[in-house]
Amino acid sequence: xxxxxxxxxxxxxxxxxxxxxxxxxxxxxxxxxxxxxxxxxxxxxxxxxxxxxxxxxxxxxxxxxxxxxxxxxxxxxxxxxxxxxxxxxxxxxxxxxxxxxxxxxxxxxxxxxxxxxxxxxxxxxxxxxxxxxxxxxxxxxxxxxxxxxxxxxxxxxxxxxxxxxxxxxxxxxxxxxxxxxxxxxxxxxxxxxxxxxxxxxxxxxxxxxxxxxxxxxxxxxxxxxxxxxxxxxxxxxxxxxxxxxxxxxxxxxxxxxxxxxxxxxxxxxxxxxxxxxxxxxxxxxxxxxxxxxxxxxxxxxxxxxxxxxxxxxxxxxxxxxxxxxxxxxxxxxxxxxxxxxxxxxxxxxxxxxxxxxxxxxxxxxxxxxxxxxxxxxxxxxxxxxxxxxxxxxxxxxxxxxxxxxxxxxxxxxxxxxxxxxxxxxxxxxxxxxxxxxxxxxxxxxxxxxxxxxxxxxxxxxxxxxxxxxxxxxxxxxxxxxxxxxxxxxxx
Numbered sequence: 129x130x131x132x133x134x135x136x137x138x139x140x141x142x143x144x145x146x147x148x149x150x151x152x153x154x155x156x157x158x159x160x161x162x163x164x165x166x167x168x169x170x171x172x173x174x175x176x177x178x179x180x181x182x183x184x185x186x187x188x189x190x191x192x193x194x195x196x197x198x199x200x201x202x203x204x205x206x207x208x209x210x211x212x213x214x215x216x217x218x219x220x221x222x223x224x225x226x227x228x229x230x231x232x233x234x235x236x237x238x239x240x241x242x243x244x245x246x247x248x249x250x251x252x253x254x255x256x257x258x259x260x261x262x263x264x265x266x267x268x269x270x271x272x273x274x275x276x277x278x279x280x281x282x283x284x285x286x287x288x289x290x291x292x293x294x295x296x297x298x299x300x301x302x303x304x305x306x307x308x309x310x311x312x313x314x315x316x317x318x319x320x321x322x323x324x325x326x327x328x329x330x331x332x333x334x335x336x337x338x339x340x341x342x343x344x345x346x347x348x349x350x351x352x353x354x355x356x357x358x359x360x361x362x363x364x365x366x367x368x369x370x371x372x373x374x375x376x377x378x379x380x381x382x383x384x385x386x387x388x389x390x391x392x393x394x395x396x397x398x399x400x401x402x403x404x405x406x407x408x409x410x411x412x413x414x415x416x417x418x419x420x421x422x423x424x425x426x427x428x429x430x431x432x433x434x435x436x437x438x439x440x441x442x443x444x445x446x447x448x449x450x451x452x453x454x455x456x457x458x459x460x461x462x463x464x465x466x467x468x469x470x471x472x473x474x475x476x477x478x479x480x481x482x483x484x485x486x487x488x489x490x491x492x493x494x495x496x497x498x499x500x501x502x503x504x505x506x507x508x509x510x511x512x513x514x515x516x517x518x519x520x521x522x523x524x525x526x527x528x529x530x531x532x533x534x535x536x537x538x539x540x541x542x543x544x545x546x547x548x549x550x551x552x553x554x555x556x557x558x559x560x561x562x563x564x565x566x567x568x569x570x571x572x573x574x575x576x577x578x579x580x581x582x583x584x585x586x587x588x589x590x591x592x593x594x595x596x597x598x599x600x601x602x603x604x605x606x607x608x609x610x611x612x613x614x615x616x617x618x619x
Contacts (some may be wrong), residue, residue, distance in 0.1 A: 154225035155233035274463035
């Protein structure tokens with residue numbers, strides 16, 4: 129169970145579109161009881177699709193070789209039917225798909241039919257059929273029974289078939305009614321049309337399930353382990369008559385007994401928890417309650433938009449019948465609540481506990497400011513502080529950095545030019561300065577700028593590329609030349 133399933137490689141391979149088309153044709157022919165196919169027949173089938181119009185026979189043979197390597201097809205050479213020497217040299221093969229391929233394609237066909245939604249159903253008759261099959265088992269284990277091994281095997285096949293259908297259909301249907309799509313449809317007004325039909329379907333299933341499941345439980349409890357094993361021995365004898373070259377290594381009795389224990393656990397439960405039958409009943413009842421709640425909410429929403437004209441007229445007559453204003457005030461307080469309530473907004477929250485009552489909280493202070501135009505808050509006069517010393521220090525520091533940068537740049541100038549290919553390992557800030565000059569020059573037509581050093585520089589870029597070495601790394605850049613057009617004006 130832990131090995132890599134190489135037979136599934138064709139589903140996710142790069143050429144899955146051709147592999148899947150080839151193996152789908154093998155599966156179709158397998159269902160028609162044609163086991164062996166020739167490459168010419170496969171090629172004629174593929175050519176009818178637009179995607180295979182440029183597909184060649186050599187490409188088909190390459191795909192078949194890949195599928196044979198992955199274990200999806202088995203190739204057998206045909207020697208007796210070669211009519212020419214060329215056919216004999218081509219090594220004509222006939223191909224057969226493997227069991228893994230058949231099961232993969234059968235599963236994919238089923239998935240394509242299902243689509244993106246869960247299937248399944250809640251069939252009442254499946255439980256009844258399972259009960260009738262279990263009754264036949266009870267009859268065959270009686271001492272005076274004369275059922276043959278073949279009949280016992282057929283009865284057991286019916287039991288397992290109905291049991292698997294019950295498990296699959298109920299699990300899929302429960303997943304369907306709990307899916308997001310069904311949840312969204314339940315919230316719409318259109319669901320009211322189907323609510324009665326949906327509820328009736330679930331209710332009838334619950335009623336039938338309760339009656340049949342109790343009978344199945346009593347029947348399972350009445351069959352002893354010894355009687356069960358006598359029945360399984362007949363089933364095993366019949367299964368042993370099926371001719372196989374391979375030796376069956378698994379214990380058939382253990383397999384049959386395990387299926388029976390699963391059947392009992394589904395209806396009766398085990399030491400690990402309650403039965404699946406009880407869980408199915410609970411989930412179905414919960415679905416009915418959920419439908420009821422949804423319908424109630426939709427009804428309330430519908431009532432919310434209806435006209436309340438009659439309610440207002442009734443309330444108006446009620447007020448008109450009052451003999452005094454005080455009685456009318458009392459009715460108004462009940463019908464409309466308290467008028468002229470005041471709400472205070474406080475930006476301070478004393479506690480984060482949402483369950484604390486207002487009476488248990490500590491009082492908060494709020495200062496109300498006058499709402500007049502001329503009101504201004506009192507402020508204290510502050511002294512003006514002089515930052516002249518700090519400014520001078522910052523200025524001196526800035527000028528010192530500029531002089532240092534100028535000195536570094538001048539040591540790389542040779543005959544009023546800086547050529548990148550001739551530069552040694554330069555400092556990081558020098559590299560940034562040169563790149564900033566290139567960026568500014570590219571934005572101008574004459575490629576000439578005035579630098580921070582007070583000199584005009586013309587930047588020329590060539591197609592050749594050079595390597596600029598700096599302290600913080602190596603930069604691959606175009607071959608650049610910086611020409612200084614005039615000397616700095618000295619003060």
